[in-house]
Amino acid sequence: MENMIxxxxLEKQPILTKIITNSIQNNRISHAYLFQGGKGTGKQEMAILLAKTVFCKQRQDMNPCQVCSDCKRIDSGNHPDLHRIEPEGASIKKDQILHLQKEFTYSGVESNRKVYIIKDAERMTTNASNRLLKFLEEPSRDTVAILLTENSQAILDTIRSRCQVMSFKPLIEKGIEKELLNQGVQESSAKLLAMLTSNITEAIEKSKNEEFAQTRKLVVQLNEMLRQNPGDVPVFIHTLWMPHFKERKNLQEGLDLLLIWFRDIMHIHLDVKEKIVHTPHIDKLEAASTHWSLAQTTKVLEKIMAAKRKLEQNVQPQLVMEQLTLHIQR
Known part of the structure; x- marks a missing residue:
């Protein structure tokens, strides 16, 4: 997050970035923003960058210099005129908002400007929300409020109406993959994770998660067994596969990985190898492409999608897997 410009x-949220940077250029920064969107969409990064842009006295165009005392103290969380509020325990309480109001009755220490960021704003208690509403109803020209939320429906309509609402879109696959590579995730893993989730934070957690690593291994094992030792598949499903996937959502993820594997087989058939996700297993995929024809691979993909729907309809998970693996072997 540090040294971001x-x-x-702009790469993550092009439309919102244009809106904010235009308002900075025209000296029309709003007195209150509501940044709404899922985890990993860039809400917090944009909030911090906006705060830096407000306070940095050595700005270059719209970008903070990153090296002045204002920028450095924002990075370290010690800027006297930037106040951050987040839940204490399960919620943001009235006393936290009262304390914020008290702080804002004093003049800014470094300048006349003040910024406050409220993280997980949907977790304000009713009393805290009402207190914040009174604060927003009397905006100071030199105050900027930034509310961050993953659940905008839980924010009072009266608060929403006093904010400029900015809806952060889920990141597209290529953007997620690039961000993961920047975070040091291996290329093959970054490609795979970008297909599984649009949430950067979740993707990074998965990349370090032993259980997810084991899921990937089991999917490769299952595919090899379906090709080479189909008679052993029922025992494998019973003794290794099902004990690993204790919850339906985890089994759904296993099926998602299975789907991506067979898509890779299809990409080999269609000679579009640049789209292959499981590049470290290219030899296994090429062997699989001689085992399953293009028509068979297409049918397998349809059967995996049908299995995912059955799970959603609460069909017994072991039965779903037994039927699916039988279909794949035919």
Whole structure:
């Protein structure tokens, strides 16, 4: 998050970045923003960058310099005129908002400007929300409020109406893959994770998660067994596969990985190898492409999708897997 400039966020959220940077250029920064969107969409990064842009006295165009005392103290969380509020325990309480209001009755220490960021704003208690509403109803020209939320429906309509609402879109696959590579995730893993989730934070957690690593191994094992030792598949499903996937959502993820594997087989048939995700297993995929024809691979993909629907309809998970693996072997 440190040393980020507006062009970095432009790649994640082009429309919102244009709106904010235009308002900075025209000196029309709103007194209150509501940043709404899922985890990993860039809400917090944009909030911090906006705060830096407000306070940095050595700005270059719209970008903060990153090296002045204002920028460095924002990075370290010690800027006297930037106040951050997040839940204490399960919620943001009235006393936290009262304390914020008290702080804002004093003049800014470094300048006349003040910024406050409220993280997980949907977790404000009713009393805290009402207190914040009174604060927003009397905006100071030199105050900027930034509310961050993953659940905008839980924010009072009266608060929403006093904010400029900015809806952060889920990142597209290529954007997620690039971000993961920047975070040091291996290329083959970054490609795979970008297909599984649009949430950067979740993707990074999965990349370090032993259980997810084991899931990937089991999917490769299952595919090899379906091709080479189909008679052993029922025992494998019973003794290794099902004990690993204790919850339906985890089994759904296993099926998602199975789906991506067979898509890779299809990409080999269609000679579009640049789209292959499981590049470290290219030899296994090529062997699989001689085992399953293009027509058979297409049918397998349909059967995996049908199995995912059955799970959603609460069909017994072991039965779903037994039927699916039988279909794949035919």
């Amino acid at each position: 507006w062009d970095d966020i």
